Amino acid sequence: MSATTTNPRHSTGGTPVPPARKRNSLAKGKLPKWAIWAVAAGAIIIGAAASTLTGFNIAAFAIYSAIIFLVAATIITTVVEGKRRGTNAMWTYLIYACFIVALIPLASVLYTVLEKGLPGINSHFLFSSMNGVTGAVDNQSVNDGAPVVGGAYHAVMGTLLITLWATLISVPVGMLTAVYLVEYGQGKTLSKAITFFVDVMTGIPSIVAGLFAAAFFGMILGPSARMGIVAAVALSVLMIPTVVRSTEEMLKIVPNELREASYALGVRRWRTILKVVVPTAISGIASGVTLAIARVIGETAPILVTAGIASQINMNVFANWMSTLPTFIYYQIMNPTSPTNVDPSVQRAWAAALLLILMVMALNLIARLVASIFAPKKGR
Amino acid sequence: MTTNALTSKSSTSGRMGDKIFSGAALAAGILILVTLFAVAVFLLIQALPTFFADPAEVSGGQGFFTYIWPIVVGTVIAAAIALLIATPVGLGVALFISHFAPRKVAGPLGYVIDLLAAIPSVIYGAWGYMVLAPTLVPGFEWLSKNLGFIPLFEGPASQTGKTMLTAGIVLAVMVLPIITSLSREIFLQTPKLHEEAALALGATRWEMIKTAVIPFARPGIISAVMLGLGRALGETMAVALVLSTGNLIPSLIKTGNQTIAAEIALNFPEAFGLRLSELIAAGLVLFLITLLVNIIARGIISRHKEFSGAN
Incomplete structure (x- = not known):
């Protein structure tokens, strides 16, 4: 390519190219x-x-x-x-x-x-809950200049637990679905339907997912069933489509030669998938899952209608109401602990917001790193 | 198949494994379809009492339709404001990243825009409530003074700034990254030859974009906007925090209006009985609206699958 397009002025003779004139006709009118x-x-x-x-x-x-x-x-x-x-x-x-x-x-x-x-981030905020923090306590800290008490420990724990359970539900379902779509269902009507509805599911408003989980468990356990696992189900409705999509993309770029080589050695299909296909794509899948977690960890609306709000530490997702960081922020702003002195509540809300943003950014960063460090080699 | 000891052993255990694994994969796929179906069914069952209740008992006292109509309109207004702002800006940013920014910075810039999408909605809501709303008050006053004759900007302007317009702007910030990242992908997929042909014919950069990039990307742009619309319709926290709610009114800079998602979030924690069923019915309406919007968007994308990078 470069041999045929060398500058003719260089190829015709040894004369150097004349220096460009200050303003030639091409540059006129510019x-x-x-x-x-x-x-x-x-x-x-x-x-x-x-x-x-x-x-x-x-x-x-x-x-x-x-x-x-x-x-x-x-x-x-x-x-x-x-x-x-x-x-x-x-x-x-x-x-x-x-x-x-x-x-x-x-x-x-x-x-x-x-x-x-x-200003609100300190060890007290990180390691204590809102248990026993009332309006009077906040009034006192504003009037006497005492440090703001009450923290988000219960909310951090709630966020981690609910997100963990949502991940435990959605990763197997999402990955298996993607395996079905890529390995088993090529061209079948069912797989087309699944692909379409997974796309549609991506667009479900988060509050509707929350309502679904609330309605579902409400019919089984009675109308006021609010606990961590209901929220986890709501979040997995939001998370599954993301996991399916990213896993599907990753499985698709695993070169077919790898599968064929494995089949040629007499390895069964399920072992080929588990030992060859998935390990090849695992970095992309991991980064997709991390991004999906980052997406649901900040969801507020579904938690609001499924897990309620709590001020004390609750480590059991199967009983009692739970708080998460987003609902903590929401309630600290909407219903300040002390309606007359909102400053301590606002300070707690922003500190929690900072914590939440740090979590989400860290997850995004981890996803990027995982994807770039262990990037699979493409087939072509 | 010949049956010697070796193959029969491996095929019994292996065949079982294959069956279990493919069965599990199939079950997971079907579970997703069932879940989506269940979402619709459970919402419908729980919502039914509202449709058959005595109209006087439904909030507002005049039946479900009178109750839901104003908040459906409110939802559409908020989403419309968001799209009016986010579509041109989002497409501009996408074009900037795909065709104007130097190659080296384009990648990181795309990442910065993706960061916008990563910020949780409650933080946008808190920002809208505490920072944006007070900042916009002088602007609202100016609007009501100078453009007050238009019903949309009828005064007196809200003194807290917690109005429909503020909520719409916050929503615009939230849907912007969606529109940008989808349309950027599509702009980048424009065939290089089309672009170079346009430039070779003497087109300026804008003429190249107008004649080669935009026509190619049009279906993708439409679906990106539709997906943004779906997000804006269903977004809860931004509106719940930013909007100080009230009856349906035309003015965007006065306290008032409400959206479905925010109505549910604000009232659900205290709701029981018929009120609960009403809110679930509202959720069902929202679900159907967003479902319709998303199906249309996905339909456009899949019809132009060969061009679009959104899939």
């Missing part, structure tokens, strides 16, 4: 590079001036500057380079703007969680 920066600087200055007219604030300043820049840059490019390039410039800047706009909430959320959550 805006010099500094012009856009000049327009940006002008837009910022005019934007600042315009925003002071209407009472200065950062948002107005940014919006005015952006609009002025967009209009000015479009007009200047249109005048100098023509209408088509003007349109191109306008869309380019709009798309850059979209990206910046999308980053603002992310930055704001992360900053808020860090800023408000860090």
